Amino acid sequence: MDYLRRIAAIVAASLVIAGMSSCGPGRHVVRVAVIGPMTGEQAKQGKDMADGARLAVEEWNAKGGILGKRIELLVGDDAQDPKQANSLANKMWTMGVVLVVGHYNSSCTIPASEIYNLRHMVMITPASTNPKVTDRGYKTLFRVCGRDDQQGLVAAQYVVRFMPGAKVTVLHDKTTYGQGLADEFMANYEKLSAKKVVYYGAIVKEDQDYSAVLTSLKPLDPDLLYFGGLYPQAGLLVRQMRQLGLKAILMAGDGTYDPEFIRIAGANNAEGSLLTFMPDQEKIPGAQAVIASYRKRFGEVGPYSLYSYEAMNIGLSGIAKAGALDGLKAAAAIHSSSFETVFGPISFDAKGDVLDSPYVVWRVESGRLVQIPYK
Amino acid sequence: MTGAGFEFFQQIINGLAVGAVYALIALGYTMVYGIIELINFAHGEIYMMGAYGGIIILAALMALGLPLGLALSFALLGTLLLTGLYGVATERLAYRPLRGASRLAPLISALGMSIFFQQYVLLSQGARDKIFPVELSSGGFSAGGVKVSYIQAAILLVATLLMVGLTLFVGKTRVGRAMRATAQDPVMASLSGVPVNGVIALTFFIGSSLAAVAGFMIAMYYGKVNYLVGYMAGLKAFVAAVLGGIGNIPGAMAGGLVLGVVESLAAGYIGGEYKDVVAFGILIAVLIVRPEGLLGTRLPEKV
Numbered sequence A: 001m002d003y004l005r006r007i008a009a010i011v012a013a014s015l016v017i018a019g020m021s022s023c024g025p026g027r028h029v030v031r032v033a034v035i036g037p038m039t040g041e042q043a044k045q046g047k048d049m050a051d052g053a054r055l056a057v058e059e060w061n062a063k064g065g066i067l068g069k070r071i072e073l074l075v076g077d078d079a080q081d082p083k084q085a086n087s088l089a090n091k092m093w094t095m096g097v098v099l100v101v102g103h104y105n106s107s108c109t110i111p112a113s114e115i116y117n118l119r120h121m122v123m124i125t126p127a128s129t130n131p132k133v134t135d136r137g138y139k140t141l142f143r144v145c146g147r148d149d150q151q152g153l154v155a156a157q158y159v160v161r162f163m164p165g166a167k168v169t170v171l172h173d174k175t176t177y178g179q180g181l182a183d184e185f186m187a188n189y190e191k192l193s194a195k196k197v198v199y200y201g202a203i204v205k206e207d208q209d210y211s212a213v214l215t216s217l218k219p220l221d222p223d224l225l226y227f228g229g230l231y232p233q234a235g236l237l238v239r240q241m242r243q244l245g246l247k248a249i250l251m252a253g254d255g256t257y258d259p260e261f262i263r264i265a266g267a268n269n270a271e272g273s274l275l276t277f278m279p280d281q282e283k284i285p286g287a288q289a290v291i292a293s294y295r296k297r298f299g300e301v302g303p304y305s306l307y308s309y310e311a312m313n314i315g316l317s318g319i320a321k322a323g324a325l326d327g328l329k330a331a332a333a334i335h336s337s338s339f340e341t342v343f344g345p346i347s348f349d350a351k352g353d354v355l356d357s358p359y360v361v362w363r364v365e366s367g368r369l370v371q372i373p374y375k
Numbered sequence B: 001m002t003g004a005g006f007e008f009f010q011q012i013i014n015g016l017a018v019g020a021v022y023a024l025i026a027l028g029y030t031m032v033y034g035i036i037e038l039i040n041f042a043h044g045e046i047y048m049m050g051a052y053g054g055i056i057i058l059a060a061l062m063a064l065g066l067p068l069g070l071a072l073s074f075a076l077l078g079t080l081l082l083t084g085l086y087g088v089a090t091e092r093l094a095y096r097p098l099r100g101a102s103r104l105a106p107l108i109s110a111l112g113m114s115i116f117f118q119q120y121v122l123l124s125q126g127a128r129d130k131i132f133p134v135e136l137s138s139g140g141f142s143a144g145g146v147k148v149s150y151i152q153a154a155i156l157l158v159a160t161l162l163m164v165g166l167t168l169f170v171g172k173t174r175v176g177r178a179m180r181a182t183a184q185d186p187v188m189a190s191l192s193g194v195p196v197n198g199v200i201a202l203t204f205f206i207g208s209s210l211a212a213v214a215g216f217m218i219a220m221y222y223g224k225v226n227y228l229v230g231y232m233a234g235l236k237a238f239v240a241a242v243l244g245g246i247g248n249i250p251g252a253m254a255g256g257l258v259l260g261v262v263e264s265l266a267a268g269y270i271g272g273e274y275k276d277v278v279a280f281g282i283l284i285a286v287l288i289v290r291p292e293g294l295l296g297t298r299l300p301e302k303v
Helices: A002-023 A045-061 A082-094 A106-118 A148-162 A178-194 A213-219 A231-243 A259-265 A285-298 A305-322 A327-335 B004-035 B043-063 B068-098 B104-125 B152-174 B174-184 B188-190 B196-222 B229-244 B248-270 B271-287
Strands: A029-036 A070-077 A099-101 A122-125 A141-143 A168-172 A201-202 A224-228 A249-252 A274-277 A339-341 A344-346 A360-365 A368-372 B142-145 B146-149
Touching: A002 A178, A029 A045, A029 A082, A029 A122, A029 A305, A029 B146, A045 A070, A045 A285, A045 A305, A070 A082, A082 A106, A082 A141, A082 A285, A099 A305, A106 A122, A106 A141, A122 A305, A122 A327, A141 B196, A148 A178, A148 A224, A148 A249, A148 A274, A148 A360, A168 A178, A168 A213, A178 A201, A178 A224, A201 A213, A201 A305, A201 B271, A213 B004, A213 B248, A213 B271, A231 A249, A231 A259, A259 A368, A285 A305, A305 A327, A305 A339, A327 B188, A368 B146, B004 B043, B004 B146, B004 B152, B004 B174, B004 B196, B004 B229, B043 B068, B043 B196, B043 B229, B068 B196, B104 B229, B142 B152, B146 B152, B152 B174, B152 B248, B174 B196, B188 B196, B196 B229, B229 B248, B248 B271
Parallel strands: A029 A070, A029 A099, A099 A122, A122 A141, A168 A201, A168 A224, A224 A249, A249 A274
Antiparallel strands: A274 A360, A339 A344, A360 A368, B142 B146
């Protein structure tokens, strides 16, 4: 019995060792990863990110790969769960990954980036906008999208300028992203207008019915409801406001930029809703070639597809410039250069944020999201 | 009307609409419990599948070019039949073979069915929200600032009709008497010539159809469903059934409406995050203080 157990232990140990050795990258491959919510209610965002990164990797491989090696793309699913994000970050390190494009949710990016920082892996997020992502000053962290304090400011400027005298209410969904954004908007609005918002509160994200909190808002007769949160909840909020007879315009951030928002709310209900997002990709001349090849390969271009594409390009350029598979050297190379992207030239400040605030205001017009001029 | 008065009545209206849906689901729990003393934990998933069935049928009918009113009615009828059959199949496959086994076995089987249905919908329909295919009017009836939207009115009307119909069916018809007989004593009922298996299957069919109607109306109300909505709705309806007195049909209706209104007031006056706290607080309080529920009568030892 004892003898059998010893043999079993040896077999098990050898299997583990064999497994480990197969984990490291082969000599002729450079492993990079894209991580986002590939399943669950945000699965579309995850797929957009993966497709964008894949397009970039395919283009690099077609031009001969990097450092003389082929690039292999791993796709990780954090299921919008911070715990899962952390264990994936560790897994990517054991698999020899030096560059991660991700994550989507700030609540996943922030804890996972502790590991990327510790392991000197380059992480570039195409979508996490919470200021805390880069405010900790980690050397290997970058983001190609904007920050919530930037988009909160743009939203506040818009309201102060175009809706003077409006009664403003604020709701958030209690997530890192949603509450952070709502707070940034409120702080900027109160500073710029020298007025207080008339209501500040929260909804429960898992809930479907927000009519109770909206009913409390109704006697205040608000003109604007600023919402920090994502499109499924924003859609329900607009729908239930109209059913209760509330006329207030909903304004939200980049998390609401999705056609599903209008479908859930109903096109008539959503008409006139505002949100802050990056500029219209269809109107950027430099982006059209990439958009065309993306469409041919994967179908419709999502809001974060091109950001993911450029995040991967910038990361790979960093490695190429450093000339070695070394996260710290690659990060230093990214910090010291400027990149030609479909959005125009991008360079990073010391924290890893893009230098210029990219946000513009969009409005729902005849059931479609349209970028509107302001400033 | 003053702001505070308006707010109170509006919260009650909102609560009644949701409560009517809870009541319809709770009826399925309570009827099944009344007849075979099983807490059918797959019932929340039946409700969710009713919503999916309705949306899929409605989208198909709209694509065929049917007028909206007709398409809505046929979709409701279609999902009612389809989901009823799901309920009957669940009983036949997962519960009937375990009849006479220990009480725990069908309970665990019910949990298994619940997970099975959730994953079945996830795999066949995907994880994304399923969106109601037509945009319905957001208008409604207003009086003194209190607004009852058309959809809320439709929910209340349909739920009331179904509850009255069910009460008459169980209380006045021959089949209803067979159901009551089976609930009281299945052995004696079968000796008197009642086809017990058929009656139980019918009970599952009716309970599941009511849940399907609830699912369809909630899809209409919120405009979307996903494969996870059955879990919380099922739990809430279970609370409603216990609150009214499990096994008691008028109790389930009252329990659902009371729960909906209490939840709505809690969310409005304490805060949205306290809604579930209050709902499940009620469950605990009822179980401790009055386990037979609002309208129930004390029965000998049951699970």
